[in-house]
Amino acid sequence: MSTPVVGFIGLGHMGGPMAANLVKAGYTVIGFDVVPAAIEAATASGVQMAASASEAVKEAPIVITMLPSGRHVHSVLDEVLGAAAPSTLFLECSTIDVDDAKAAHAKARAAGHRCVDAPVSGGVGGATAGTLTFMVGGPADDVATAHPLLDVMGKRIVHCGDAGAGQAAKICNNMILGITMIGISEAFVLGEKLGLTNEALFEVAANASGQCWALTSYCPVPGPVPASPANNNYEPGFAVELMSKDLGLAASALRNAGVAGDLGLHASEIYERYLEEGGKGRDFSAIVTDIRRRSEG
Numbered sequence: 001m002s003t004p005v006v007g008f009i010g011l012g013h014m015g016g017p018m019a020a021n022l023v024k025a026g027y028t029v030i031g032f033d034v035v036p037a038a039i040e041a042a043t044a045s046g047v048q049m050a051a052s053a054s055e056a057v058k059e060a061p062i063v064i065t066m067l068p069s070g071r072h073v074h075s076v077l078d079e080v081l082g083a084a085a086p087s088t089l090f091l092e093c094s095t096i097d098v099d100d101a102k103a104a105h106a107k108a109r110a111a112g113h114r115c116v117d118a119p120v121s122g123g124v125g126g127a128t129a130g131t132l133t134f135m136v137g138g139p140a141d142d143v144a145t146a147h148p149l150l151d152v153m154g155k156r157i158v159h160c161g162d163a164g165a166g167q168a169a170k171i172c173n174n175m176i177l178g179i180t181m182i183g184i185s186e187a188f189v190l191g192e193k194l195g196l197t198n199e200a201l202f203e204v205a206a207n208a209s210g211q212c213w214a215l216t217s218y219c220p221v222p223g224p225v226p227a228s229p230a231n232n233n234y235e236p237g238f239a240v241e242l243m244s245k246d247l248g249l250a251a252s253a254l255r256n257a258g259v260a261g262d263l264g265l266h267a268s269e270i271y272e273r274y275l276e277e278g279g280k281g282r283d284f285s286a287i288v289t290d291i292r293r294r295s296e297g
Contacts, residue, residue, distance in 0.1 A: 003027045006149065007060035007084075009053050009076055010094070011035075011042040014120065015066035017127040018093070018153045020045035025152040032056040054083035062149065064091045069245075070100030077104060081111040089114045091146050093134075095242075097249055098164045098171065099256075101137065105163035114142045117163065118150065119170035123237040131155045135173070137165035168253075175250040178243055178267045178284070180214045185288035188221050189295050198223055220285035229283035236283040243284035244271040 003026050008019045011033040019029050023046035031047040032055070033039050043049055050056035057063045057080045067073050073094055084090075090108050092101065092115060101117040108115035116138035126132040132154035136143050143159050150157045160169045187210070191201040202224035206216050218237075219225035229237050247268035254261035271279075274290045 003148075004062055005030060005060045007031075007050075007057040007063035008047065008066075009033070009056055009063065009080070010066035010072075011038045011047065012066070013124050014127045015064075015093075016041050016045070017124065018064070018066065018132075019047050021127075021130045021153050022149065023047060027149070027152075030056045030060055053080050056080075057084045057088065059085075060088065061085065062089045062091060062146070064093055064149070067094045069094070070096035070104075073100065073104055074107070077107055081108065081113060084111075084113060086112050087114060089116065089142055089145055091149065092117045093120055095119045095170055095174075095246060095249070096167060098167045098253060101167040102164040105138065114139075114145075115163070116142050116146050117166040118146065119166055120154065121170065121173060122154070125237050127153070134158070135160050135166040135169040137161055137163055137167065137169075171246065171250045171253055174243070174246040175261075175264045175267070177214060178247045178250075178271060179263050180212055181218075181220060181285055182267055182270060182287060182291075184210075184212075184215050185220050185285075185291050188288060189292050192292070193295065214285075218285055220288040229285055230288075234283040234286035234289070236281065238284050240271060240275050240279035240282050240284050240286065244268070244275045244279075247271050 005028045006022055008029050008031040011019055011031050016038055019031055019042060022029050029047045030050050031042050032050045032053045039049055053076055065073060065076055073096055090113055092104055105115040116136060118134045118136045120132040120134055122132040130153055133156040134150050134154045136157060136159045160166050188198060188201060198221045219228045220230055222230045229235055251265050251268040254264050274287055
């Protein structure tokens with residue numbers, strides 16, 4: 001069975017590896033990005049680069065976007081919707097506000113196209129390995145059309161509901177992750193103050209009621225989980241910038257929905273402060289170092 005041409009706009013740390021996996025699976029990928037390093041890496045992986053976003057979508061029945069914010073998504077849509085062939089499926093993999101996602105669906109439909117929001121979880125490692133989780137929102141028929149591509153780029157695809165539901169699931173999931181990582185980090189710093197080794201606390205918590213993914217797969221202190229960023233000077237798998245962004249989206253959603261989300265709001269404030277005070281470019285689990293610093297004296 002022949003594979004469709006895929007347009008891919010946004011070939012950065014996440015989009016680049018995702019596009020490369022599509023190329024490996026036999027798809028012809030026409031890409032566009034504005035960053036020279038992203039263009040160079042994508043070209044090396046077999047992506048055919050277009051001169052503009054509009055050029056990238058002309059021959060593609062499916063277009064994937066992986067962009068920094070809702071503002072960027074809507075700017076690209078405004079540019080490319082008129083250039084795309086009728087009924088093009090736009091697969092929006094960026095993490096953006098739920099209202100922005102719903103507006104993107106409406107904008108695509110008004111132009112005679114289809115749209116699915118499909119933000120991801122799994123970080124750069126998951127994008128490279130093709131093991132991402134996709135949280136998908138949109139009509140079932142459109143999700144079915146996107147499924148073969150999602151299967152190449154990820155290992156778990158969850159259809160969460162209609163337009164915007166994928167973004168809603170992503171925001172809620174990452175709010176849980178951000179809150180949990182702060183709690184784990186506070187516990188390790190407290191354990192250090194009380195004379196516990198990190199290994200001892202890990203051994204207890206990982207096999208008791210404190211057990212969770214952020215602890216056993218992404219432990220914020222060096223030693224217990226060899227693959228965690230803590231053992232690589234907190235080189236980012238999921239950067240502080242991205243966690244701060246996602247928690248900001250969660251905070252906005254909490255306020256708009258009238259939810260008494262004290263922990264979500266405070267987690268957003270903690271990561272925003274850390275980003276401003278030295279966290280840029282570090283993995284989000286490095287929040288433990290900020291808590292430790294603030295606990296000195």
